Amino acid sequence: MADLTIALAGNPNVGKSTVFNALTGMRQHVGNWPGKTVERKEGQLTLGTHTATIVDLPGTYSLTARSLEEQIARDFIIRERPDAVVNVLDVANLERNLYLTAQLLEMEVPLVLVLNMVDVADARGLKLDQPALAAALGVPVVMMAASRGQGMDELKRVLSQLIASAPAQARGGIA
Amino acid sequence: MTVAQLTLPTAQVSYDAPIEAELERLVELFALQPTLAAAYPLRWLAVQIFEGDEGLLAEVTAAGGPSLSAEITASMQRLQARYGEDLDITLVDQRYRFVHALAGKVLTRPGSVHDLTMSDRVDKVLTNRFLGVPFFFAMMWLVFKLTTDVAGPFVDWVDGVINGPISNWVIGLLGVLGLAGTWVESLLVGAVLAGVGGVLVFVPVLFALYFALAVLEDSGYMARAAFVMDRFMHRLGLHGKSFLPMIVGFGCTVPAIYATRTLDSPRDRLLTGLLVPFMSCSARLPVYVLVATIFFPAQAGLVIFGLYLTGVVMAIVIGMLLQKTLFRNQPPSPFVLELPPYRIPAWRTVWVQMWSRTASFVQKAWTIIFATSIVIWLLLAIPVRGAGQFAQAEMDQSAFALLARGVSPIFAPLGFGNWQSSGALTTGFVAKEVVVTTMLQTYHLDGGEAEGAVPTTFIEDVTGIFTSFGTAVVDALKVIPQMVGLNLGAAEDEEEFVPEGLATAIQANFAASSGGHAGLAALAFLVFVLLYTPCMVATAAARHEFGPRWIWVSIVGQFGVAWLAALIVFQGGRLLGLG
Structure with missing residues (x-):
């Protein structure tokens, strides 16, 4: 069952590639978005008996279609209707990163937040109330230090929950 | 279903009541259009329309007709009356307010916010007004050395393995099959293997480049480099x-x-990609050295330096021209840049980038390179005059010479309308350094490259591949201390060998085709080599990156630029009574 699609979204420089590499290992393919000069990376993730295609969207600060990257990311989410969007955020710059999250909320797509660089945030004395964030947005929130591999298992667990529920979802995507 | 609901967010950005009311109204109207309701989250669609997304507005209008369009205009006018013309800014602002409130709820900052982080302290030095630029140039120097000197020994190794052991094996195998010395051998060795080699020699170079790029980007320095150089580059519109x-x-x-x-x-x-070929690549240097030492032995160094400078000046001029013409409607992007904190690059990410991007080049580039190799081989293989057989034609009796003669009138106004020059320029499309080889061949001189094939055994070949790889590693490592200014072991001076008789033959030929202005014609030839169509691999790379349309701009455009520049040099020089 390779019919699940999970998109990775986030600002530039938040460790999205590291999360992508950790999820897909060497099972990835780099090409270009159709007719575009922007790199398109996708890879396979196996969770139990299921396979999901992970698509790494271009890193953007917003989804307003002002630049090619923003347009690609936006169109993918709206037209391809991925089964879930994993939004990677840099906790050390949380507020700026949450702007993209606000736009993702408006797109009404299943969302998982990955709060990356908790180690850097810790070092700066930033304290994050994970349950409060999860409750406020109604989405799963995973704490992560991707460069050290921390939190990756938790993300996979959240994603397998999602995959387990996927056949019942019947989201009617074009995928 | 329960998990599905769990993962669908329950929160929503809420705007001011008047905006919410208009959003709600539009959502109700959109819901009446089945095409819209099936394709879009309707509230999102309404928000995009308010933010001025013209593409989506056109789609909505197409689906709902003029009545819906009128309703949208009415909604927007009501809001604009309240919030001003820039509705999009109002929406962005309210979204930021939502985000700010949310961040305030979940994030606690330590008391002293203004402590400089480690990253900020490093930046005080690296983006410093005075230290920033020298450090930047030092980094650029490192990248340049990495893609040239460090990658160099590995390029030679790949080249050596393909032209040595692998061609030996192919020839040996063909001998067993009774095909030794036939056109099959010539095709496999002269075109197929040459094509494969033509692609693979770039693998070490790209590996080195992608390594440097990945480290610069992942460490966070690339953003600083852009910041440091932007004032200068922006003046050039870059x-x-x-x-x-x-x-x-x-x-x-x-x-x-x-x-x-x-x-x-x-x-x-794209603009940068179109200008990059004007930077004189290292493969053009052998051509400069050969021609400059023949025609300007006393000032060869000056001539070569002048060529490099000409390339840079041309890039600046052409860049300005392109912005006034092709890119007229695309102003330079505003310089908004995030300086991410410095980080140690994740080596796995670096490796994955090196590997996947290089592999992507090999997959994409081989078709063009392969096709070009075969075409050139065929042209050289087909005899059109004399008694030569297929695949054994003398160069001046081949279809290639016929073609070269056919196109040479194009170069007549430039002073080098002889078939040897146009032939050399044609093969220059394969790789610039081949210009030299072809010149030697067309003047019936082999460049001392016909190595006496010493018969080797299979085992010797295999061990040779490994030992030469070891030598390449050692050579590459030796370069590293030199990059920081240490010179362990004297660097060998590479003296270009100009075969006896070649100088006189080329001089005579240029004098004949230029009506006695051999020096000017040679200069025009050099300028042409500097500026004309990049080699097939560069063309394949441009196609890979920018699409098939732009390679024609690059091929035809650069040919035109080179032709004009060479014309100005030759005819201008004659008018001024030089040479």
Whole structure:
């Protein structure tokens, strides 16, 4: 069952590639978005008996279609209707990163937040109330230090929950 | 279903009541259009329309007709009366308010916010007004050395393995099959293996480039480099990040074209990609050296330096021209840049980038390179005069010479309308350094490259591959201390060997085709080599990056630029009574 699609979204420089590499290992393919000069990376993730295609969207600060990257990311989410969007955020710059999250909320797509660089945030004395964030947005929130591999298992667990529920979802995507 | 609901967010950005009311109204109207309801989250669609998304507005209008369009205009006018013309800014602002409130709820900052982080302290030095630029140049120098000197020994190794053991094995195998010395051997060795080699020799160069790019990007320095150079580059209508591809271009155009990937906007990427070939790549140097030592033995160094400078000046001039013409409607992207904190690059990410991007080049580039190799081989193989047989034709009796003679009148106004020059320029499309080889061949001189094939055994070949790889590693490592200014072991001076008789033959030929202005014709020839169509691999790279349409601009455009520049040099020089 390779019919699940999970998109990775986030600002530039938040460790999205590291999360992508950790999820897909060497099972990835780099090409270009159709007719575009922007790199398109996708890879396979196996969770139990299921396979999901992970698509790494271009890193953007917003989804307003002002630049090619923003347009690609936006169109993918709206037209391809991925089964879930994993939004990677840099906790050390949380507020700026949450702007993209606000736009993702408006797109009404299943969302998982990955709060990356908790180690850097810790070092700066930033304290994050994970349950409060999860409750406020109604989405799963995973704490992560991707460069050290921390939190990756938790993300996979959240994603397998999602995959387990996927056949019942019947989201009617074009995928 | 329960999990599905869990993962669908329950929260929503809420705007001011008047905006919410208009959003609600539009959502109700949109819901009446089945095409819209099936394709879009309707509230999102309404928000996009308010933010001024013209593409979506057109779609909505197409689906709902003029009545819906009128309703949208009415909604927007009501809101604009309240919030002013820039409705999009109001929406962005309210979204930020939502985000700010949310962040305030979940994040606690320590008391002293203004402590400088480690990253900020490093930046005080690296983006410093005075220290920033020298450090930047030092980094560029490192990248340049990495893609040239460090990659060099591995390029030679790949080249050696393909032309040595692998061709030996192919020839040996063909001998067993009774095909030794036939056209099959010539095709396999002269075209197929040459084509394969033509692609693979770039693998070490691209590996080195992508390593450097990945480290620069992942460490966070690339953003600083752009910041440091932006003031200068912006004056040329380029982006701060355009500088790196330009520098890499002095080594090789192929990695330079790929280096444009670090640029964010497609406009900057394409513009930089079109200018990169004007940076004189290292493969053109042998041509300069050969021609300059023959015609200007006393000032060869000056001539060569002048050529490099001409390339840079041409890039600036052409860049300005392109912005006034092709890119007229695309202003330079505003310089908004995030300086991410410095980080140690994740080596796995670096490796994955090196590997996947290089593999992507090999997959994409081989078709063009292969096709070109075969075409050139065929042209050389087909005899059109004399008694030569297929695949054994003398060069001046081949279809290639016929073609070269056919196109040579194009170069007559430039002073080098002889078939040897046009032939050499044609093969120059395969690789610039081949210009020299072809010149030697057309003047019936082999460049001392016909190595006496010493018969080797299979075992010797295999061990040779490994020992030469070891030598390549050692050579590459030896370069590293030199990059920081240490010179362990004297660098060998590479003296270009000009075979006896070649100088006189070329001089006579240029004198004949230029009506006695051999020096001017040679200069025009050099300028032409500097500026004309990049080699097939660079063309393949440009196609890979920018699409098939742009390679024609690059091929035809550069040919035209080179032709004009060479014309100005030759005819202008004659008018001024030089040479």
